[in-house]
Amino acid sequence: MIKTILRGETQRHHAMTVLLELKIDPENLQEIIVQPYKRKRSEDQNKYMWVLNTAIGDHLGYFKQAMHLELMKLLLPPIIHECPSGMHEEYTTKHLRIKEMSAYLEKILFWAGIEQIPIPPKPYEGPL
Structure with a gap:
């Protein structure tokens, strides 16, 4: 799999070169996806x-x-997932x-301040 982030003309040129060099083979199809980063x-x-x-845990x-x-x-x-046994809630920051x-x-900081x-x-340095 080839993945690149287009940050400028260098990456665009590299991506175009990779596309042009791909062999077209009906037995080994390729998928190209372009999406916002x-x-x-x-x-x-x-x-x-x-x-x-x-x-907070220690406290x-x-x-x-x-x-x-x-x-x-x-x-x-929550992120809600439908499962055979019903709905499942997932909590994640990833x-x-x-x-x-x-x-x-x-x-978190606001809640900790209240508590x-x-x-x-x-x-x-910089923003949260």
Whole structure:
């Protein structure tokens, strides 16, 4: 599989070269998909989320994984899956983009403030 993000003319040229070099074979069909690029949360955001999960969990007596699940259930809408046994709710942050992750981190900080839970400072510059 070949995957590239078009950031400029160099990547566009590379993609066109790859397409032109593809052999057309009715026995081995190729699929080409072009879609908007979606930036997922940053590494800094992810690290800070775990700092928050740990700090809040320590304060409330939860392990960080359990606190992560509780905060997602409290602050994120569920992803609903239809299963043979009925509907299943999933809570996850793995599909959040940068703005969505910022909003989630802000919700965690707001909730922690209301609950008067001490929070460590953000360990990086820039927005949440």
